[in-house]
Amino acid sequence: MxxxxxxxxxxxxxxxxxxxxxxxxxxxxxxxxxxxxxxxxxxxxxxxxxxxxxxxxxxxxxxxxxxxxxxxxxxxxxxxxxxxxxxxxxxxxxxxxxxxxxxxxxxxxxxxxxxxxxxxxxxxxxxxxxxxxxxxxxxxxxxxxxxxxxxxxxxxxxxxxxxxxxxxxxxxxxxxxxxxxxxxxxxxxxxxxxxxxxxxxxxxxxxxxxxxxxxxxxxxxxxxxxxxxxxxxxxxxxxxxxxxxxxxxxxxxxxxxxxxxxxxxxxxxxxxxxxxxxFMGAAPRIFEKAHARIVTMQSAEGGLKEKIFLKAFEVGRKVDALRLAGRSVPLPLRLQHALFDKLVFSKVRERFGGRVRFFISGSAALNADIATWFHAAGVLILEGYGMTENSAGATVNHPDAYKIGTVGQPFPGTEVRIGEGGEVQLKGPHVMAGYHNRPEATAEAITADGWLRTGDKGSLDADGFLTITGRIKELFKTSGGKYIAPPAIEAKFKAICPYVSQFMVFGAERNFVSALITLDPDAMAGWAVENGKEGKDYTALVNDDAVQAMVQEYVEELNAQLNRWETIKKWKLLDHDLTIESGELTPSLKVKRNVVESNNADLIASFYS
Missing domain, CATH: 3.40.50.980 (Rossmann fold)
Incomplete structure (x- = not known):
């Protein structure tokens, strides 16, 4: 349609x-x-x-x-x-x-x-x-x-x-x-x-x-x-x-x-x-946690069940790739997929109640690999884009027209253009009247010809689908002159490591990229049981040599997917996860990067001393 x-x-x-x-x-x-x-x-x-x-x-x-x-x-x-x-x-x-x-x-x-x-x-x-x-x-x-x-x-x-x-x-x-x-x-x-x-x-x-x-x-x-x-x-x-x-x-x-x-x-x-x-709207962190929980539970089972699980997603991705390319699925692959849908994918869908037609993901970037993983299981996550300043929604993928990795096409009645420096700019009936009692901030946010400046870097493809690279202020250049987009690296790690909660990349005007990492307390409680560390609290776990070695393996896996100048040379596990109460997460579960960086300024500086 x-x-x-x-x-x-x-x-x-x-x-x-x-x-x-x-x-x-x-x-x-x-x-x-x-x-x-x-x-x-x-x-x-x-x-x-x-x-x-x-x-x-x-x-x-x-x-x-x-x-x-x-x-x-x-x-x-x-x-x-x-x-x-x-x-x-x-x-x-x-x-x-x-x-x-x-x-x-x-x-x-x-x-x-x-x-x-x-x-x-x-x-x-x-x-x-x-x-x-x-x-x-x-x-x-x-x-x-x-x-x-x-x-x-x-x-x-x-x-x-x-x-x-x-x-x-x-x-x-x-x-x-x-x-x-x-x-x-x-x-x-x-x-x-x-x-x-x-x-x-x-x-x-x-x-x-x-x-x-x-x-x-x-x-x-x-x-x-x-x-x-x-x-x-x-x-x-x-x-x-x-x-x-x-x-x-x-x-x-x-x-x-x-x-x-x-x-x-x-x-x-x-x-x-x-x-x-x-249907349900959610922040990406909800999907990251669900993905990690399902993957770690299956890994803990091991044996034949884990082999069936991994094979199911291998087949699911093949079928997805063919369908998204508009090609027919060969009968043997169709039969395999039907079997795995009954054995594996239906159980994934049941975790969400079994009736979800789609989820809508917003407020932060969703990793494309996680979206693809869910899609292989028959769970459609439609990513959208917008901000408070335009009443929340500007673009969204549609159940009948979507591209994973993009935030969809503009709403009817919404205009999107790419301005100077690759900035996404918006126009439409939903754009704010300005900031309350802040005329100077309002003047900075609205261009002379009436477009809302989002502060996000992005691009539009030939079909009008918008891709967001990240906040322009968050993109940085190393001392070697190479540009880094932290959200892309951070999202990759979250798709690789099922135990991670937050992964934050730093390195502006430095000679290499570093990272601060927090682990998900629930996922780590499960890991502790499986690895004979039951009863250890979160701080003890993140300082455990086995945990440090596990995270190092995931960092090396990440680095293998990155350009040389993007690779993580040094990293540190924080002794606490980020929370809304600590002021390090917004209520919509986005990281307040500046707060985290300020709170850990000495630690980050030590990477480069």
Whole structure:
């Protein structure tokens, strides 16, 4: 089926996110909208679009009763859960704009974001989030109310519960039943919808001003490509404070599918088996961990099972190569593939619930070898590309038109060009209105002729598929004048070594390339059992001679695939894995390279002394 690149939908888009939601409620009233775990037994509760609409209307009316006015900011400091989505939709239906705050953000930065945004109300998840606000209350005079998801934390004065807010809304709706609908219909496409503060590696975070037209466009552009519809089921774990999570909500409103929500990263695999979704968005780290887990488990089994496993993927890759080249698969190879699909590949698919039509990978580069490995097992990972500054999505591979190793073709209605220095630049209805209170930064980000400068280096092929090389600022030159693209080297190592968590390359203006490495604690726990080292903690394991020798073998395997000037001459295993809590990973699991480099400056310098 040809991919739809028509832009006719631009003339018929809803005017704003609130109307998009209310229209969906009317159109799909009795269909499932959301499901989420509840109670100690964590049974999944489900709500229809009608039920979600009733709840959102009451919360929106509650915000109006507090005096919220058009484009007033309302912050949400919470992990991903149904209440986050209900609060966000209520803010937009009340004409406000959501300020997103990661639950892991420290109290100082939380106060900065809420103060800089001018937020008047804050939705807070629990006592931990409320404590950050109370600590800085004197600096937040504009915050008139805190609405807490955990009712036990409410004090009935400055801090009220969700139900308290809904009760205020019910009282308003009793007097003015159409109050929310009137406000929703009055919102203009260019009104502010969201302030998303990017987690910068240096300095204070910047608030990206995304508009209603941007989010509506994103959802409608996906709908126009016939990728998803009402019959799909999404599993959503991504942080809703991140643009990737937000765009999946916009897509849901446009397409009408149901979403199962649970933001706990450690529950993803368990939840997939229970929810059995048809698609999911994820960061590459999720696929890297799944790949490593399956490979190491099979290796531990050894013997005939491992031989069958390895032979299955050998056959799978051959069949894939033929099909992707448009050639027929010989009958003997087809029969082999059918057998291995039953013995091996079906079990890989079952780990994800057995019904996934495709995954969407974003927020960082996915290694092509890992994507190819999954594809051989019948698991399609469609890589996409975008950034907060363009409401998350600019290009994506399509189930019927994809090239592994690329981030796909532009959305219908999105323009992509390659600017000076190979920089990818974007234009379309989804581009931000600028950075909040940062006119100089806005001027740097938008070219004189209106294109968004992404800061990424890339290229377009003859079919319009975009390939990203890496962040221009992260590309470096050695003292010998050779250019190095760290993401490409790092991704190669992750495809080779199933025990790695992070692999970070350094060497700007140095005479060779070095690396800092962290190992995956879960994978290493399994390795320890298999190698008679059970009971050793992570730090002891990474200093173990056998582990050091194992990693050295993988580094040598990597070096054999690299140009001479790219090879890793020195490396070191860190005594801890990177985490969101340590500030070395973003909530979307991207490495904050500058933070890691700064934290380990002396160690990196010692490589070259």
């Amino acid at each position: 040809p991919v739809n690149h028509d832009t006719d939908f631009l003339e018929h888009m809803p005017t704003n996110c609130a109307v998009q939601f209310l229209d969906r409620v009317e159109k799909s009233a009795d269909r499932e909208a959301f499901r989420f775990p509840r109670g100690e037994a964590e049974a999944w509760e489900s709500v229809t679009w009608r039920q979600a609409g009733d709840r959102v209307r009451r919360l929106a009316a509650g915000l109006l009763s507090l005096g919220l006015e058009q484009e007033d900011r309302v912050a949400i400091a919470s992990s991903t859960r149904y209440e986050w989505i209900a609060a966000d939709l209520a803010v937009m239906c009340a004409g406000g704009a959501t300020t997103t705050v990661y639950p892991t953000t420290g109290s100082d930065d939380t106060a900065y974001i809420i103060g800089d945004s001018g937020s008047r109300v804050v939705f807070a998840e629990d006592a931990d989030q409320v404590a950050k606000l109370q600590e800085h209350r004197a600096e937040l005079p504009e915050v008139m109310k805190v609405v807490v998801f955990d009712p036990a934390v409410a004090d009935g004065e400055w801090i009220i519960s969700l139900d308290d807010l809904a009760a205020l809304g019910e009282a308003l709706l009793a007097e003015r039943p159409t109050a929310v609908d009137e406000v929703a219909r009055s919102i203009e496409p260019d009104h502010l919808a969201t302030l998303i503060y990017t987690s910068g590696t240096t300095g204070r975070p910047k608030g990206v001003r995304t508009l209603h037209r941007g989010w509506v466009f994103e959802g409608e552009a996906i709908k126009a490509q016939n990728i998803l519809d009402e019959t799909d089921l999404q599993f959503l774990w991504l942080p809703m404070a991140h643009a990737f999570g937000k765009v999946l909500l916009s897509t849901q409103l446009a397409c009408g599918f149901a979403t199962a929500i649970d933001g706990r990263v450690d529950k993803i695999v368990d939840n997939l088996a229970v929810v059995r979704p048809t």
